[in-house]
Amino acid sequence: MVRLITHNMLACHVRNCNKDNFPLIFSEVELVIRETPENLDFIRRFLPKLDWTALVDTARSLGDTTLPDEQPVEMTDDQLRALHHVLMEMHVEEGNMTCRGCGHVYPISNGIPNMLLAEHEVGR
Amino acid sequence: MPLYILRVSLDHLTFRLPSLLSISQTFDFPIRFVSEDKFRGILVVELAHKKDVQHLIDRGTLIMWIAELYAQAETYDDLHAQLRERPDLFDEYRQRTFKITPEAANYHFIGSRPLEIVKSFAYLDMRGGVELENPEVDFVVFEDYDSETIHTHEQRLARDGRFRTVYFGRRIGFSRARPLVKEQSVKTRAYYGNTSMEAEMGFLMANQTLARTGKIIYDPFAGTGSMLYACATFGAYVMGSDIDGRQMRGKSKGPDVTPGMLRAAAQYGVADKFLDLLTFDVTRSPIRRGGWVDAIITDPPYGVRAGAKRIGKKSTRKTPLREDPYVLEDGTFAHTKSTYVPPFRPYELVNLTLDLVLLARYLLVPRGRLVFFLPTVTEEYDAIDIPVVEGMRELKVGDGSVQDFGKWGRRLITMEKTAEDDGEMPKFEDQDINSLADKLPAHHDFARRYYERFAPRNNSTPDVPTDGESAGSS
Numbered sequence: 001m002v003r004l005i006t007h008n009m010l011a012c013h014v015r016n017c018n019k020d021n022f023p024l025i026f027s028e029v030e031l032v033i034r035e036t037p038e039n040l041d042f043i044r045r046f047l048p049k050l051d052w053t054a055l056v057d058t059a060r061s062l063g064d065t066t067l068p069d070e071q072p073v074e075m076t077d078d079q080l081r082a083l084h085h086v087l088m089e090m091h092v093e094e095g096n097m098t099c100r101g102c103g104h105v106y107p108i109s110n111g112i113p114n115m116l117l118a119e120h121e122v123g124r
Numbered sequence: 125m126p127l128y129i130l131r132v133s134l135d136h137l138t139f140r141l142p143s144l145l146s147i148s149q150t151f152d153f154p155i156r157f158v159s160e161d162k163f164r165g166i167l168v169v170e171l172a173h174k175k176d177v178q179h180l181i182d183r184g185t186l187i188m189w190i191a192e193l194y195a196q197a198e199t200y201d202d203l204h205a206q207l208r209e210r211p212d213l214f215d216e217y218r219q220r221t222f223k224i225t226p227e228a229a230n231y232h233f234i235g236s237r238p239l240e241i242v243k244s245f246a247y248l249d250m251r252g253g254v255e256l257e258n259p260e261v262d263f264v265v266f267e268d269y270d271s272e273t274i275h276t277h278e279q280r281l282a283r284d285g286r287f288r289t290v291y292f293g294r295r296i297g298f299s300r301a302r303p304l305v306k307e308q309s310v311k312t313r314a315y316y317g318n319t320s321m322e323a324e325m326g327f328l329m330a331n332q333t334l335a336r337t338g339k340i341i342y343d344p345f346a347g348t349g350s351m352l353y354a355c356a357t358f359g360a361y362v363m364g365s366d367i368d369g370r371q372m373r374g375k376s377k378g379p380d381v382t383p384g385m386l387r388a389a390a391q392y393g394v395a396d397k398f399l400d401l402l403t404f405d406v407t408r409s410p411i412r413r414g415g416w417v418d419a420i421i422t423d424p425p426y427g428v429r430a431g432a433k434r435i436g437k438k439s440t441r442k443t444p445l446r447e448d449p450y451v452l453e454d455g456t457f458a459h460t461k462s463t464y465v466p467p468f469r470p471y472e473l474v475n476l477t478l479d480l481v482l483l484a485r486y487l488l489v490p491r492g493r494l495v496f497f498l499p500t501v502t503e504e505y506d507a508i509d510i511p512v513v514e515g516m517r518e519l520k521v522g523d524g525s526v527q528d529f530g531k532w533g534r535r536l537i538t539m540e541k542t543a544e545d546d547g548e549m550p551k552f553e554d555q556d557i558n559s560l561a562d563k564l565p566a567h568h569d570f571a572r573r574y575y576e577r578f579a580p581r582n583n584s585t586p587d588v589p590t591d592g593e594s595a596g597s598s
Contacts, residue, residue, distance in 0.1 A: 001386075001399075001401065005399060006363065006399055006402070009411055009412055009416065010411065010412060011410055011411075011412035012410065013408060013409065022412055034396070036396045037396065039337065042337075042338040042361075106410075107462060109378075109462075110377060110378075110381050111383065111386075111401070112369055112372060112373060112383060112402065112403060113402055113403065115402055115410045116367070116403055116405060116466055117405070117408050117435060117466065118449065118464065119435065119437075119445045119446050119466045120445070120446045120448055120450075120459075121459075122435050122466075
């Protein structure tokens with residue numbers, strides 16, 4: 001776990017960190033690919049919620065280069081399948097997610113990221 | 125339009141109609157309740173299309189079986205008269221193997237009575253032969269009695285045949301959802317905790333979320349994930365977060381360890397439905413946008429066995445929250461250590477409930493649902509206890525669904541997002557509970573009142589903490 005579909009919904013939320021706080025950058029990752037039954041309708045419906053550029057950059061940082069730079073206006077089934085693979089089948093099991101803005105490191109262990117803030121980081 | 129008899133459990137009566145309505149809404153088919161008294165062991169419903177029966181069979185956890193209704197009457201004479209006039213009902217099945225099963229609610233057959241009942245239907249002229257094990261057609265004769273307490277064998281015998289209604293129908297199938305309650309019982313689950321919700325309630329809640337394939341359902345107080353297994357079993361993708369990762373993970377950590385929740389998910393064959401599990405404080409959440417979650421389902425901790433917490437310090441602590449990171453003796457920051465845990469303070473249920481509705485207003489898609497349990501002191505519950513938030517409305521059948529434990533109960537609240545926009549991420553600020561003093565919701569300070577056995581509130585000196593200090597957090 002930490003699939004890219006979830007990763008695309010997460011930003012750094014440290015107090016006053018609102019520049020370059022998304023997407024979080026993966027490092028030292030242990031990546032596992034797990035095949036998951038396709039639901040292309042689901043992918044199609046979820047598409048408008050995604051930040052495409054962040055997704056493509058993140059997928060490339062993990063070695064998957066199947067997604068085009070620009071979000072296609074009409075997705076073909078093949079493109080949706082590639083998107084399904086990136087969103088649903090790539091699991092980051094271990095590693096870190098780092099904020100480019102404030103440098104906060106969110107560690108991932110056993111597929112569960114720890115996104116608890118430290119006491120000096122929470123908003124008041 | 126075809127009428128069906130649903131043999132329904134007599135448990136959880138206030139959940140019955142909402143759950144049936146939710147199934148009809150999940151799969152977008154109309155259902156009409158025909159029975160005058162909707163709270164007996166049999167419920168007659170009308171469906172527009174035969175194919176819709178399958179949805180009720182797949183999802184009805186309170187349903188035992190469903191039959192096509194052929195006749196119903198107050199006496200057998202009337203029942204037989206009606207059936208004699210409709211031989212056409214049986215034409216299709218005349219050459220098939222069959223059996224006739226007498227069943228009853230609030231009553232047990234003894235002696236030769238069942239056989240006599242079966243024989244009285246000889247005129248149906250079924251020619252395919254009786255087959256008890258695997259008949260092609262299964263007819264049911266169902267006698268519905270009033271519930272009554274009897275003490276002697278004579279009284280018991282006198283009850284024979286004194287039913288309120290007798291139904292005759294062709295059984296279409298047994299519920300496929302009801303056996304799930306036993307299959308996914310907490311007793312045999314690979315991973316659970318001391319606050320795990322029983323499987324039956326989990327499924328009833330999951331039904332309220334309109335869970336189905338392709339939806340995303342999120343539990344912000346996931347704990348050991350009881351509700352998520354049910355949603356995932358119904359085909360939805362699920363996601364959970366909790367302030368305490370150990371709840372989701374279990375004791376062990378390290379390489380090659382599968383988090384406890386995923387072990388239980390794998391046991392039920394739904395591991396691939398678990399999108400992600402995350403550790404964070406929902407009031408300080410990293411979620412960057414709203415409008416993408418189809419339903420929020422949760423059983424918030426209310427303090428009796430575990431209290432809700434959020435990052436912060438109790439007001440009784442001498443030092444306030446640090447402004448700067450804590451530097452350890454070796455010059456490193458404490459919060460960069462893997463063992464670091466920030467300080468927590470109690471999260472009062474009144475604040476939590478309002479925040480939950482605001483969060484749903486933000487995260488849900490339009491017409492998405494928020495489903496959660498709210499503990500209340502039975503005598504004090506009032507409809508105003510449910511927070512009113514622009515863009516969210518409560519869906520309620522009758523007086524709502526309640527699990528009644530006597531002096532207290534827990535109320536299953538279902539809300540729907542009526543707003544079309546995402547709006548703003550809520551601020552999660554503490555409410556000024558003192559200003560609510562004379563209209564405090566019945567779930568305020570629930571844990572303390574539970575331990576005080578729900579003695580009436582002392583109104584003259586309202587003992588009202590401002591930041592939920594006394595919400596138990598054992």
